[in-house]
Amino acid sequence: MPEAWNTYLAERAATRRHAGRWRQRRTRRLSDGCRDFAGNDYLGLAGDPRLADAQAEGARRYGAGGRASHLVSGHLEVHEELEQRLAALTGRPAALLFSTGYMANLGALQALCDPDTRLFQDRLNHASLLDGARLAGARSRRFHHADLGDLERLLTRAPAEGRRLVVSDGVFSMDGDVADIAGLAAAARRHGAWLMVDDAHGLGVLGEAGDGCVGRAHGIDAVPVLVGTLGKALGSAGAFVAGSEALVEHLTQFARPYVYTTAQPPGVAAATLKALQLLEAEPERRSRLAMLIARFRREATTLGLPLAASTTPIQPLVLGESQRVMAWAAWLAERGIMVGAIREPTVPRGQARLRITLSAAHTDNELDALLDALADCKARETLAGAEASP
Known part of the structure; x- marks a missing residue:
């Protein structure tokens, strides 16, 4: 490695250590008896043997990997069924699978926004939403956390031309508070904007039937773009974007993290289907x-x-x-x-x-x-x- 790179890595490491921000991975062994109050397995499904059995059966039937992207030959019937079930859970016409929540947010924002789009984000939004705005090159403003008055001020002052998108977490991952979805939707509607909500930490936990803090309570007219993840309350892995048929088709065509990624392993999709069944049955x-x-x-x-x-x-x-x-x-x-x-x-x-x-x-x-x-x-x-x- 050229010396300039060695110096760069060493300086960055030293700066982070000096600031007390050095992160370390911990290898967790199930035999160590540690009580986990750090994860996001809210319903206790990640360790449920029925999900493991479903994942194993899915792998035996379809293979361990997706083999190709969804747009080549990787989209299997188990993926199609899962997308239909997720759309039904959230009360949307359609849903599109992504390999991770980070990719879902990057893909949605990159596909929907460009430098002419005006984006308004809660200041405490997840890093993937902030990074998605940067990837899209959109004109982004951040309103004070959960402050509808500040959002209203920014929307009022923004030039009228171009598309507008308001973006918020549903449940904020570091604070645990829930966004005012109705208030956000009303503000967006007054100013001709769409609303996008990342309900990663609400799906499976909140709502009448675990459909999240958005779900069927706030329909597609209120929240046209809904993101959910599968690796938290549902105990598996991956994510999805739910919305209109036109939205999902647009993402299928233009969301680069979807187009250029190998499809989700089919066993994981099978495990998620089992999780959805248990969410309803238990x-x-x-x-x-x-x-x-x-x-x-x-x-x-x-x-x-x-x-x-x-x-x-x-x-x-x-x-x-x-x-x-x-x-x-x-x-x-x-x-x-x-x-x-x-x-x-x-x-x-x-x-x-x-x-x-x-x-x-x-x-x-x-x-x-x-x-x-x-x-x-x-x-x-x-x-x-x-x-x-x-």
Whole structure:
């Protein structure tokens, strides 16, 4: 490697380490007994043996891989069935599969927007939405988080010519709060804009039947572009965009991350079909999750923990400083509990947090262990502060 590249890599690494932002992967072994409160397996389906059986059967029937892109020879009947089921779940005429949620957002924005498009995004939108806007080269403005007044101001001041697209997460991945879909839709409608919502963390959890915070409650006229992921509540992998037949056909023709990618492995599609079946057949998973969320919030409040205003499985504890977050995460790890330690630049400076996520698969004893460990973190911090005082 030329020396200039060695120097570049070393300088970038040193800068990130010095800022306290160095990320490290953890190899998780199922035999280590660690309690996972960091993942997004909200309904506990990822470890369900029925999904594993469906995936294995799909692989035996169709092969381990997709072999080619959807537009060549990789689109199989199992993919077609899954797209139809996802369209029905969300109350849309059509849906289009993507290999990941990141690709779905990149593909949708790249295909829909160009430098003449005016894009309005919530300031806390997921990185894939921000990157999609850059890829499209659209004129992008970001409104204050969940601030419909600020969105209205930006829409009013924008020139009238050209297409407009308002974009928001459905459930915000670091805060757990839910977007005001009706308010966003009304603002977009007043200004002749479309609304695109990424419901990655709402699908399977929210709504009357797990159809998300958009789903059938907010039809295609309110939210013309709906994105959902399959690797969170549904426990498999991949993503989709749902909308009108014209929208899906447009993405099929022009979304580069769709056109130039090998189709999703058919076994994964088969596993997702099984997950959708269980979502409908076992509503007690969602009831169990709601009970755990309510109990965690009630007891965390009693402990005086810094809860955010979230009623979803994402329950962040905003501790402020990165060093404090890392200390609490290390203390929890000592107790065999894994949580997300989220720091800048993923969240703004001074907003570092423990990102705790709940799953219907968590037992009462596991939730007890989490709450006891968090109480211990608070006590240890208090003790350390007392010892440091003169």
